[in-house]
Amino acid sequence: MASLWRVSSSLLSRLGGKQALATSIRCVSTSTDKKDIIDANVTTGPIQEPHRVTLSPEAKQKLRGEVKTDQWQSFGWSIESEAEDRRLMHYVFFCTVSCGIVLGSLIWAYLPDARGLDWAHREAYLQLHLRESEGRPLLDPNLIDPALIELPSDEELGDTKIII
């Protein structure tokens, strides 16, 4: 962006503009006044390299979570005792998630032939194979002997709607 500005201003100056063009503007503040942005390590004068923030060993330990403090965040089970709070949290999650959801799903998934579904599929394939080998139709249209079915007569039916 700055280079484009310089090129265009040099072109303009060659075209005849004798006005003082702002060719050397750099939009960088050099003021030493207090700025809005908070800078932790503001120093007046030249910047010293390398500019790194150093942490004390205690601060590093705190960041890594290795230091136990008096401040503890309750999970909601107890606001007085941290031990009680953690104990109940582990207890409830073990019972509901590990036992209830995980173990329950495991039991449900591996229930032996739930509601006879596997048996029904197996039996169906066996019957199909048997009927194909014997040359019989796969599905007998007269599953129930028609002679055994007693249908009402037309007079008995009258205006009754037949819903199939």
Next chain:
Amino acid sequence: MLKFISLIFGLLIMSFLNEFMTFISYLVFLGLGWLFMYNSNLVSMSYFSCDSLSWFMVILTFWIIVLMLLSSHSYKVTNFFYQKFTFVLMLMLLLLFFTFTCSDLLSFYIFFEGSLIPIYLLIVGWGYQPERLQAGIYLLLYTIFASLPLLISIFFVGDYVGGFSMSLLSFGCDESMWVSFWFMFSIFAFLVKLPAFYVHLWLPKAHVEAPVSGSMMLAGVLLKLGCYGLMRFMMFFQGKVAFLSSVLVSLGLMGGLAVSFICLRQVDLKALIAYSSVSHMGLALGGLGSWGLWGYSSCLYTCVAHGLCSSGLFFLSGVIYERESRSWYYKGYLEIMPSMAFDDLFYCIGNIGSLWFMRFMMFFQGKVAFLSSVLVSLGLMGGLAVSFICLRQVDLKALIAYSSVSHMGLALGGLGSWGLWGYSSCLYTCVAHGLCSSGLFFLSGVI
């Protein structure tokens, strides 16, 4: 069956021993034991029975009671009558267990009414506002008034089939006279309990005034009592009242639609979830009214899914209530409590119902199969078109939103194919998408 009942009696006695959180382990292990009953289909002439319908309802009851205990830990911390609270909870568990497993119609009626007592005690004893007294009265009077016809109908059915056993109900009704009136007489109590539109007015009051645990129980299990009763009773009437299916379906669906518009106006979060519960149960009623096997099973799955989802939403509204002292519709929780906001989003996606569309399709399957080509093309081409819009997005959230539309288009395309693979692909797309997009939205909020 008796081992579960004796253990629940034991828990009832244990509620006098100043225990609170230890109930959770006992209930979880009871529930795990109940899982093994999945294979059973005890339809005998003994007092208790168990089939798939009862099994789902009982496992839901166990789970909701655990969640109720978890959400009410503050009663133990502040020593607010927590022994009586656990007693009421265990009494509720016992009565609901009896309700779902008894094979006698009259016993079912007694326990159906009996389960009103613990919920009334919860609302009046642990509710927050003075309006809870009126809410309790509404709850009691609506249900008791509506269940008087049910009692008369049970005596009539018992006289007709020669006994009160539920297994006798499958022999069906041969009377053509007054059968529609008899049917409406019988199911009115369950329609109030469901609640169907027009008789749903007790629910927003009861839910708003109930404590968190009470709302979870109401939404999670007690509404399903209505569904359960309907599903049992409809076996008796079967084809004789199939012409009334349009009445039930329209009551369910149009009532659900009307109530969902009322939802849009709500300021109170609990009232919003309560009205959405009415809408979902209307959908379940619509599924039942279709008189098909798929509609019947869709009602059951809607009950279970809604029970889990609504309870979660009520718990989250309780979290907000604890912090704000009112459960109004606050914004900006992603900044303050991002984990809770993520959970809220997850449950709201579940509440929106990635699955509702499949339930709707289920019982209309045969009639609208000609629309399959329309659905597939709309789904796939629409999804493709929207994915091009995705490429132009700068805002991350808009990108995720458009991609969601694209994925749902894919799910719709799968559904429109009317095949088993298309159906299951839609299911998995919905679940996977629900998880993924909620995660993406959460991450976009973090960024």
